[in-house]
Amino acid sequence: KLKHEVKDCRELIERLAAKAKLNPLSVEFSQHLDKHDKLSYLRDEFNIPKSRDVIPNDVVALKPNESSIYFCGNSLGLMPKRVKHLVNQELDVWAASGVNGHFTHPYNRPWLSIEDTVVEKTAEIVGAKPIEIAIMNTLTSNLHLLMASFYTPTKHRNKVLMEAKAFPSNQYAVESQIKFHGYDPATTLITVNSPPGEYTINLDDILNTIEREGSSISLILFSGVHYYSGQFFKLKKITAAAQKKGCVVGFDLCHAVGNVVLKLHKWNVDFAAWCSYKYLNSGPGGIAGIFIHEKHAHDFNRPRFAGWWGSDRRSRFQMDKPFNPIPGAGGFQVSNPSVLNTVSLLGSLDVFSKTSMVQLRSKSILLTGYLDYLLDKQLNGLGYKLITPRDPHQRGCQISLVYDEDKLDKVIKGLMKHGAVVDERSPDCIRIAPNPMYNSFSEVFRFVKALKSIMEELGFKFEAKK
């Protein structure tokens, strides 16, 4: 039975502990889970930072030489070891043979088609066909290129629907696109909110909004996993409801790709975009990706911002030929891509190829479920509010905790001293993202223990819940 078919993580954790005849709150149980983790060998593919190296200069770690607890892959994924090797190979090719690397390449990655090395592997991860994938540019610039094609407002259908509190860059991008077409974001951008005081957006509210406003909505642009709350939206259902109303549906998947199982082709999503520096571990500012559904592959009538890299390869260097778009997502490429960034991504995708998103997700549900369980049992929810859905199907690996504003700094600094890296969203939130690729159950145990001692220093008293 796949872990991602599990409905309740707490029940699962206790069942596993009972089977192993261990106390689910004991360190031994965390070690037991590690021992039975079929993906634990993947950790060795990554450079795991030491505690001393992940903290600012003004913080002193308690055990500086110990490995850090890196739960920040939602912001920047760790470096796969093979990346260094691949990047240096490309530097060596450039050094040794200059422009000839475009044609003759000692490692069989001629730069003229360097994107071919990463398209299929990416397609696998997002549940797409290769024709639906292009690796190019950066996330926000791709969102603009995609909206140039897929946001085609008309007098009676011009609205854009997003989740409330979408990532600022996406809000800016959408607002600027709306203005570009001469509409007013105040009335043209509509959002679905979570109920007052809550952080999770109800699926029913999304579907009802689509039902109610759909005929005036041109584009629905949601994130796959919300960057702040960690909520994993029901992409299939949103897509189906939206398309029934004649809307185009696109997703920003930068917190979803490499994190949850995606079936973009099957779900009939129109387009999607993501960055690769989070769960795809391609390094700071790495090259981004786009998905365009196969059903649009031969539609050359949509507006599109064209460039030579999207034009047929055979005639690309014949300088008198008109734009002859490559069918599919490849036709949306505009420029020759960065070779360093492409192989940096490749180094990570090669690690993904050793496993599958189903396996990763299966571990992830257990790993984050274990975190959720320990937080619940050991910290009793005191001093923070856990804002991420408890249902594993409605979240990825990330759990977000909201603190009173005056506590955040102390919590973050305290965690740093214990070598734990989480992502801080001022003024009051930490995002904790145990990554099934390189994190362990023992790290989750250490993390909760550290957080507990910090909270105790802040005056909270805990008892293990029954």
Add this chain to the structure above:
Amino acid sequence: KLKHEVKDCRELIERLAAKAKLNPLSVEFSQHLDKHDKLSYLRDEFNIPKSRDVIPNDVVALKPNESSIYFCGNSLGLMPKRVKHLVNQELDVWAASGVNGHFTHPYNRPWLSIEDTVVEKTAEIVGAKPIEIAIMNTLTSNLHLLMASFYTPTKHRNKVLMEAKAFPSNQYAVESQIKFHGYDPATTLITVNSPPGEYTINLDDILNTIEREGSSISLILFSGVHYYSGQFFKLKKITAAAQKKGCVVGFDLCHAVGNVVLKLHKWNVDFAAWCSYKYLNSGPGGIAGIFIHEKHAHDFNRPRFAGWWGSDRRSRFQMDKPFNPIPGAGGFQVSNPSVLNTVSLLGSLDVFSKTSMVQLRSKSILLTGYLDYLLDKQLNGLGYKLITPRDPHQRGCQISLVYDEDKLDKVIKGLMKHGAVVDERSPDCIRIAPNPMYNSFSEVFRFVKALKSIMEELGFKFEAKK
């Protein structure tokens, strides 16, 4: 007297040879020029490929272990040695400290502001103020972002003026922008042609077209140095004439930046864009750059495709703030930039910082002038047509030769055997670009000698012209 004030290179070459009491066609004279080259020490900053490494697998070099004659920096610049060091430093920071590299950086390049390391140095090279420069994305995607802001067609002013036979990607980009606004490229895109049978476009024809059509032209988008003919357009005069007519003026400078002296601020150019993998030596698919004149720095009313990286740094991570554009080019950034590509560019800019564009251009005029002189005297123009302007002020370092179609392959293969790398534009053109950064006068001598022997094998007979 600066070499770039020279009007006639042939006269200059002969004067220098006479002064040195050397035959201008002799190998000794090339050595003499190298000995007096104040920039020759820069060659050592680069990895110079060996002959054996720059040629395809099916060609055997005559002297495989000799350094190649790399005259292809117009396509891909050679790798500065310090790039490897810088890129590996960043990989090490990523490996050691993950996300913390954004804030604390052992080499003082925190990723959160990594673009700061390259903005001023780039401004220096293009004759701009730092506020006018942003380093971001790739060339064609930047052209689209810039046109979204600066191509604002109206009913009576909607045309775009380009040089005829502009680089295909730019044609595709402009055509797609025109269509995006609902106009027809066939009538909305107008071009200035060279006279029949010629390759150089007359300045008068450009200025007359602007005079005649200016009031209906929205945007003038020319290249700085034409990728094919090597013609260096009179950017200052074009800008002035265009602005008198109320047109916006932008330039694609990818063959001009690092090649010729630019004074974008002084010339009052509205905007420009370039790639960095040619004369800026930043590696395949390196990060691109944009210029937006200071006069637009505080104009927030133009349409623009926005992203968080263009929003004020202090509030960028406060997630509930509206878009608050950074004044100047920085406000056009959309995404966090690639760290690997940024430091790869930095490695090259650090070499530029050792000299200046005036010094480089001064050597370049002599180096390309010497090539022009030797071609003229030794090959007598037989078997090819030199299509680049002879006037050094109307070209950069590149000289283009057009052959009969059936000869091109033989010439290219022959040059390869001699370890000479030039850029091939099928069906009939070679582009030869001696780079003052890393090429020498002796290499020019070797090159012309090789080309002569190849042409002799093809049946041409030469005598040195008097």
